[in-house]
Amino acid sequence: xxxxxxxxxxxxxxxxxxxxxxxxxxxxxxxxxxxxxxxxxxxxxxxxxxxxxxxxxxxxxxxxxxxxxxxxxxxxxxxxxxxxxxxxxxxxxxxxxxxxxxxxxxxxxxxxxxxxxxxxxxxxxxxxxxxxxxxxxxxxxxxxxxxxxxxxxxxxxxxxxxxxxxxxxxxxxxxxxxxxxxxxxxxxxxxxxxxxxxxxxxxxxxxxxxxxxxxxxxxxxxxxxxxxxxxxxxxxxxxxxxxxxxxxxxxxxxxxxxxxxxxxxxxxxxxxxxxxxxxxxxxxxxxxxxxxxxxxxxxxxxx
Amino acid sequence: xxxxxxxxxxxxxxxxxxxxxxxxxxxxxxxxxxxxxxxxxxxxxxxxxxxxxxxxxxxxxxxxxxxxxxxxxxxxxxxxxxxxxxxxxxxxxxxxxxxxxxxxxxxxxxxxxxxxxxxxxxxxxxxxxxxxxxxxxxxxxxxxxxxxxxxxxxxxxxxxxxxxxxxxxxxxxxxxxxxxxxxxxxxxxxxxxxxxxxxxxxxxxxxxxxxxxxxxxxxxxxxxxxxxxxxxxxxxxxxxxxxxxxxxxxxxxxxxxxxxxxxxxxxxxxxxxxxxxxxxxxxxxxxxxxxxxxxxxxxxxxxxxxxxxxxxxxxxxxxxxxxxxxxxxxxxxxxxxxxxxxxxxxxxxxxxxxxxxxxxxxxxxxx
Numbered sequence: 001x002x003x004x005x006x007x008x009x010x011x012x013x014x015x016x017x018x019x020x021x022x023x024x025x026x027x028x029x030x031x032x033x034x035x036x037x038x039x040x041x042x043x044x045x046x047x048x049x050x051x052x053x054x055x056x057x058x059x060x061x062x063x064x065x066x067x068x069x070x071x072x073x074x075x076x077x078x079x080x081x082x083x084x085x086x087x088x089x090x091x092x093x094x095x096x097x098x099x100x101x102x103x104x105x106x107x108x109x110x111x112x113x114x115x116x117x118x119x120x121x122x123x124x125x126x127x128x129x130x131x132x133x134x135x136x137x138x139x140x141x142x143x144x145x146x147x148x149x150x151x152x153x154x155x156x157x158x159x160x161x162x163x164x165x166x167x168x169x170x171x172x173x174x175x176x177x178x179x180x181x182x183x184x185x186x187x188x189x190x191x192x193x194x195x196x197x198x199x200x201x202x203x204x205x206x207x208x209x210x211x212x213x214x215x216x217x218x219x220x221x222x223x224x225x226x227x228x229x230x231x232x233x234x235x236x237x238x239x240x241x242x243x244x245x246x247x248x249x250x251x252x253x254x255x256x257x258x259x260x261x262x263x264x265x266x267x268x269x270x271x272x273x274x275x276x277x278x279x280x281x282x283x284x285x286x287x288x289x290x291x292x293x294x295x296x297x298x299x300x301x302x303x
Numbered sequence: 304x305x306x307x308x309x310x311x312x313x314x315x316x317x318x319x320x321x322x323x324x325x326x327x328x329x330x331x332x333x334x335x336x337x338x339x340x341x342x343x344x345x346x347x348x349x350x351x352x353x354x355x356x357x358x359x360x361x362x363x364x365x366x367x368x369x370x371x372x373x374x375x376x377x378x379x380x381x382x383x384x385x386x387x388x389x390x391x392x393x394x395x396x397x398x399x400x401x402x403x404x405x406x407x408x409x410x411x412x413x414x415x416x417x418x419x420x421x422x423x424x425x426x427x428x429x430x431x432x433x434x435x436x437x438x439x440x441x442x443x444x445x446x447x448x449x450x451x452x453x454x455x456x457x458x459x460x461x462x463x464x465x466x467x468x469x470x471x472x473x474x475x476x477x478x479x480x481x482x483x484x485x486x487x488x489x490x491x492x493x494x495x496x497x498x499x500x501x502x503x504x505x506x507x508x509x510x511x512x513x514x515x516x517x518x519x520x521x522x523x524x525x526x527x528x529x530x531x532x533x534x535x536x537x538x539x540x541x542x543x544x545x546x547x548x549x550x551x552x553x554x555x556x557x558x559x560x561x562x563x564x565x566x567x568x569x570x571x572x573x574x575x576x577x578x579x580x581x582x583x584x585x586x587x588x589x590x591x592x593x594x595x596x597x598x599x600x601x602x603x604x605x606x607x608x609x610x611x612x613x614x615x616x617x618x619x620x621x622x623x624x625x626x627x628x629x630x631x632x633x634x635x636x637x638x639x640x641x642x643x644x645x646x647x648x649x650x651x652x653x654x655x656x657x658x659x660x661x662x663x664x665x666x667x668x669x670x
Contacts, residue, residue, distance in 0.1 A: 097556060102478055129558030139549040142666035143571040153557035156567050190666070203553070210557055 040261070040280060046113055047073040047213040047244045049094065054108035055273075056086065056093050058101060063089045065273035067108075069263060073244040076236055078255035078282065080248075081265030081297070086274025087248045090265070091216050094246065095131035096124040112214070129157065132212035136219040138199030140191030140206070147187040149202055150174060153210035169209055177205035178235050197228020204235065208243070215239065217247040221254065233258050252298060256286050264294045332384040334377075334393070342380055346372035366408070370401045414647070421644025423637040430645075434615075435604035440634040444642050446605040447620035450520065451649070453609050454599065454616060455589050457524035458531055463581055465528075466535025473536070474543040475565055493533035501529040502594025509598070518600045520609030523616070526594035531584045538580020542573040575661035582657035586650045592618040617646045 042048060049071040056064040064086035071077045079087040092098040093106055096117060110117040117127050140149045150170045154161055161169065170187065174180040179201040183194065191202055200220060207215060217236075221229040229251075236245055236258050249255050255262050263279035278291050289295050350369035354360055374397045382390035432443030469486065477483025505526035509517040546569050554564040570577075600613040601623050621642040628635030 095556065097552065100552060100555060125555075125558055125560050127558075128556055133552075133556035135549060135552065135556075137549060139547070139553045141550060141553070141568055141572075143568075152554070153559070156554065156557065156559040156563050192666070206553075206557065 042070045043072045043074070045073045048112070049214065049244065049246075050109075050111040051094075052109045052111070054090070054093065054106060054110065056089055056098065056106045057104065059103035061271075062273040064093070064265075065275050067276045069276060069279050071244060071246055072261070074240060074242075075260040076240050076245045076247060076258050078247050078249055078259030078262045079265060080250070080252060080255050080262060081274070081277075082267065083250075084270075084274070085265040085267040087263075087265045088218050089274070090276075091218055091246060091248045092133075094214070094216055095133055096127050097133060099124060129153075129210055130212055131214040131216060132207035132210060133216045133218065134200070134203050134207050134220045137223050138196055138203050140194070140199050140202050142190065142192050144191060145188045146174075146183050146191050146194070146202060149191040150205050150209050152206055157210070173205040173209040174202075176208050176239070177201045178231060178238075179205055195228070197224050197231055200224060200228065200232060201235065204232070204239075208239070212243070214244040214246065217245065219248055219250060222250060229254070252286075256282060262286070264289070264291075264297060266293055266297070331386045331389065334381050334384050334389070338380070338384070339377065342376045343373055346370075346376055366405075370405070373397060374401060417640065417644050417647055420637070420640035421642075421647075424641035425644065429638070429641050433604050437603075438629065439631055442634075442638065444615075444617065444620055444638065444645060446602060447615040447617045447642060448645060448649075449605055449607065450599070450602075450614035450616040451589065451618075451646075453607070454520045454523045454527065454595070454614065455585060457521065457609055458527035458588060459581070459585055461524065461528040462531040462535050462584070466532045466584070467539050467577070469532075469536045470539035470543055471565060473540055475561070475569070490533045490536045493529065494537065496529060498526075498530055498591050499593040499597075502526045502597040504529065505594065506597045518598065518613045519611050520599055520606070520614045522598035523595045523614070524609065526598050527588040527591060530591065530594070531588045534584035534587050535581055538583060539573075539577045542576035542580060543569060545576065546572045571664075572666055575665040578657050578661050578664070582653050585653060589650060589653075590618050590646055592622050595619050596622070617642050617649075621646070 042050070051067055051069050051071070054064065054067045055062060067090060079091060081087050089098055094110060094117075098104045098106075106118055108118070112131075116122070140146075141152055144152060147166075147170045148155070150173050151161065151166055154169065171180060171184075174183060179198060182198060183189075183202075186193075191199065194202060200223075204215075204220075221232050224232065233254065236247070239245060240260075247255075247259065259282045261279060262282045262285040264277045264285060265274050266277050267274045277293050278285070278289060280290070284290075285294060286298050289298065295301075346369045349372045350365040350367075353364055353368050374394065377397045378390050378394045381393040385393075428441065429443040430448070431445055432441070433446040434442045434444075435446075469490070473483055473486060477486065502523075505522045506517070508525070509519065509522045550568055550572060551564055554568045555561070559567075595616050596619050599616060599619070601619050602613040602615045606612050606614045621639045624635045624639035624642065628639075
C-alpha cells in the first residue's frame with residue numbers, strides 16, 4: 001500500500017474507497033508521525049467502515065450532522081458523548097437499524113468492503129446479516145431455549161441445520177461469548193432464566209452465530225452489574241481479534257479500558273443535530289484531546 | 304400530647320394512637336386481623352337484627368345493612384384505635400372489597416340458579432336425543448348442541464383470520480397512517496353493532512343472494528362473524544402491542560425479514576394472550592340469540608349441513624322452550640334450563656381449555 005500524501009484533515013475519510021480500495025488513504029495531522037503505524041491511519045484490511053459526510057434524519061429532524069470517520073477492523077471503536085447527542089442513532093445507521101423508525105433516512109455514505117450500505121439496491125435485511133448488533137437491555141427471545149436463541153439468526157433465515165451442525169454452532173458461539181461453561185448443562189432452558197449478564201452474553205452469542213463482519217454494541221453494559229460488565233469487556237477484547245467492534249457507551253472508564261479509538265459526539269442544544277467533535281486514539285482523547293469540548297467532557301466538567 | 308403507650312394489637316381502647324401521626328410519635332395502634340374479623344361479624348349480626356321487626360328473612364336488606372355497617376364500622380374503629388391515615392386506608396379497602404362482593408353476587412346467583420334448575424334434565428338423554436317427534440316430556444338438545452358448535456366454529460373460522468390479520472396490520476404495518484386510524488375507528492364502530500342489526504344484515508344479504516325466507520347455519524355464522532371479528536381484533540391488537548419492541552429489533556438485527564419476525568418472534572410471544580382473547584370472543588357470541596333467531600331459526604331434528612335449512616342452536620332452543628312451552632309446561636322449562644346449563648358448561652370448558660393451552664404456550668420465564 002503506497003501512502004501518498006493526500007492531505008486529508010484529521011480523521012476525515014477518503015471519498016474514493018469504493019472506487020480504488022487500495023489507493024492512498026493517509027492521514028496526517030498533529031499527532032505523531034505518519035511513518036510508522038499510526039493508530040489513526042485507515043488499516044487496509046477487510047471490514048473497515050468508511051463513513052463519509054453522514055447526515056441522519058428522523059423526518060424533518062436532523063439528528064446527526066456531517067459525520068465522517070474511519071472505523072478500523074480488528075479493533076474496538078468507542079463512541080462517547082452526552083445523552084441525545086446522536087451516537088446511538090449513528091451506531092444504528094451503521095447497519096440500517098435506525099430505519100425501523102418511520103421517516104428515518106440518511107444522506108452520505110457508509111462504505112464497507114467496497115460496498116455503500118446506502119447505495120441503490122442494497123437490502124437492509126442483508127446488511128444486518130453482515131453487521132450484527134447487541135442492545136442496551138439484554139433481549140433474548142422469551143419463547144426460545146438458550147440453544148434456540150443462539151440458533152435464532154440461522155434458523156429464522158431459513159438455513160437448514162442438521163442436529164450436529166446446530167449443536168456445534170451453539171457450542172462454538174457460546175464459547176465465543178464466554179458463556180458455554182455456565183449454560184452447557186441447561187441449553188434447553190429458556191433464555192430468560194439466565195441472569196442479566198448471562199443474558200447479555202447470550203445475546204452476543206446470538207449475534208456472532210450468524211458470523212457477521214462487524215459487531216455494533218449499543219451501551220451493552222449499562223443494565224449490568226460491575227462483575228457482568230467485566231465479563232463482557234473481557235469478551236470484547238477477545239472478539240476484537242475477529243470482529244470489527246463499535247461500542248456506544250456512557251461509561252468513560254469503559255471506553256478508556258477497552259477501546260482502541262474513541263469518537264466524541266456532542267450536541268449544541270435541544271433540537272440541534274449531534275456532531276462528531278473529534279476522534280482519535282483512546283489515549284489521546286482521554287489524556288490530551290485536541291478540542292476543549294472533549295477535554296471538558298472527559299474530565300467531567302460538562303455532560 | 305405525646306403518646307408513649309404500648310399499642311397491643313386490636314381493641315387497645317380509644318385512648319391510644321389518636322393523633323399519633325401529628326405529634327412526632329412514630330408508633331400507632333394496630334387493628335389486627337382478629338379485630339377486622341370482629342367488625343365484620345358485628346356487621347353481619349347487625350344486618351341479621353334487621354329481620355326482627357319484619358319477622359322474616361330479607362336477604363337484600365341483610366346484605367346492604369351488613370356492607371354499610373362494615374364500611375362505617377371499620378372506619379370508626381380504625382380512627383379510634385389507629386390513626387386518621389389508617390382509617391382512610393381501611394375505608395378505601397372496605398369500599399373496594401364490598402364493591403367486588405356486590406358485583407360477584409349476581410354471578411354466583413346466576414350460576415347457582417342455572418345449575419340448580421338445569422340439573423333436572425342433566426341426563427344422558429338430554430345430550431343424545433333430539434326433539435324430533437317429542438311431545439311433552441323427554442327429548443333432548445343434541446341437535447341444538449351440534450348446531451351451536453357448527454355455527455360457532457364457522458364464525459370462528461371466519462373471524463379469527465380476519466381479526467388476527469387486521470390486528471397484525473394495525474400493530475406492525477399500519478403505524479400512525481390515516482388508513483390505520485380509519486380501520487381502528489371502524490373496528491370500534493363494529494364493536495358497538497347491536498347483535499340484532501348484525502342478524503338483520505346477514506339475513507338481508509342472504510335474501511338478496513338466495514331469495515326470501517332463506518335460513519341456514521351459514522347466515523347465522525356470518526352474523527356472528529360480524530360480532531366476533533372486532534373483539535378478536537381488539538384483543539389481538541392489545542396482545543401484539545405488549546410484545547416489547549426490543550424483541551423485534553433483536554430479530555431485525557440478526558437479519559431476519561419483517562414478516563418472519565412477526566411470524567416467528569412476535570406471534571409466538573403473544574400467542575397465550577391472543578388465545579385467551581379469541582376464547583373471550585367466542586364466549587361473546589356463543590350465547591347470541593337474536594341474530595340466530597332471524598337467520599337460522601329453530602329445528603326439531605339434527606341438521607349437519609350449515610349451508611341449507613334451519614338449525615337448532617342452544618340459545619334459540621332455550622328461548623323457544625321457555626317462551627313457547629309445550630305441555631306439560633315443566634318439561635319444557637326443564638329443557639330450557641338444562642340447555643342454558645349446557646351453554647355455561649361449553650363456555651367454561653372453552654375457558655379452561657384456553658387457560659391450559661395458554662400456560663403451555665406462554666413464553667417460559669415470563670412472569
